[in-house]
Amino acid sequence: MADNAGPETSAPNVGKIHVRDGVAGDVDAVIALDEQVTGIAKAGYWHSLFEGEDAPHAGRRHFLIAEEAGETDPHLAGFIIGEVRAWEFGSHPCGWVFAISVDPNARLDGIGSRLLEEISDCFKAEGVTRMRTMMARNNHLLMSFFRSHGMMAGPYIELEKDLD
Numbered sequence: 472m473a474d475n476a477g478p479e480t481s482a483p484n485v486g487k488i489h490v491r492d493g494v495a496g497d498v499d500a501v502i503a504l505d506e507q508v509t510g511i512a513k514a515g516y517w518h519s520l521f522e523g524e525d526a527p528h529a530g531r532r533h534f535l536i537a538e539e540a541g542e543t544d545p546h547l548a549g550f551i552i553g554e555v556r557a558w559e560f561g562s563h564p565c566g567w568v569f570a571i572s573v574d575p576n577a578r579l580d581g582i583g584s585r586l587l588e589e590i591s592d593c594f595k596a597e598g599v600t601r602m603r604t605m606m607a608r609n610n611h612l613l614m615s616f617f618r619s620h621g622m623m624a625g626p627y628i629e630l631e632k633d634l635d
């Protein structure tokens with residue numbers, strides 16, 4: 472079952488958290504944390520992000536890892552993925568946050584905020600002035616998190632239907 476209902480934290484001090492670019496060696500830990508948080512295993516998806524078919528985007532995609540600094544075998548504390556996209560759906564260039572997850576045992580200690588701030592800096596360095604994301608309507612935890620960072624409903628809506 473998805474574990475996005477909130478923390479049960481014996482949290483590491485966020486001052487000891489180190490944020491760095493993700494590498495292929497992180498993929499197993501990312502897969503495990505994502506499955507723990509969303510309840511869905513997507514190994515092929517994560518491998519493709521690091522190694523495969525999305526390689527043409529690799530230069531512009533930001534995949535940031537938070538881990539405890541100073542450990543010989545650092546523990547993955549969280550990750551965030553996003554990139555600057557332009558003109559899909561008529562949207563001006565902006566930074567999209569595709570996914571963020573923090574270890575349930577490390578929440579409410581500023582790690583998610585640190586990751587969001589770091590990716591914001593990446594987007595700003597690329598010259599965009601706006602950031603967007605999308606989430607399930609019932610993910611109140613993510614909504615609270617993004618709202619706490621000043622993110623608000625934007626000018627687009629998603630439409631969908633079942634295909635017979």
Ligand SMILES: CC(C)(COP(=O)(O)OP(=O)(O)OC[C@H]1O[C@@H](n2cnc3c(N)ncnc32)[C@H](O)[C@@H]1OP(=O)(O)O)[C@@H](O)C(=O)NCCC(=O)NCCS
Nearest residue numbers: 475477570571572573578579580581582583584615616619
């Ligand atoms: C949302 C998430 C990234 C927040 O990470 P975090 O490191 O705990 O966040 P922070 O400590 O930086 O919290 C920043 C702010 O977010 C809000 N927030 C975070 N957790 C909250 C909670 N359980 N309830 C209400 N507000 C919360 C608060 O406003 C908080 O600020 P405050 O501590 O000053 O009140 C984390 O809970 C998570 O990974 N949740 C699952 C996300 C998910 O579903 N991912 C899969 C789809 S992409």
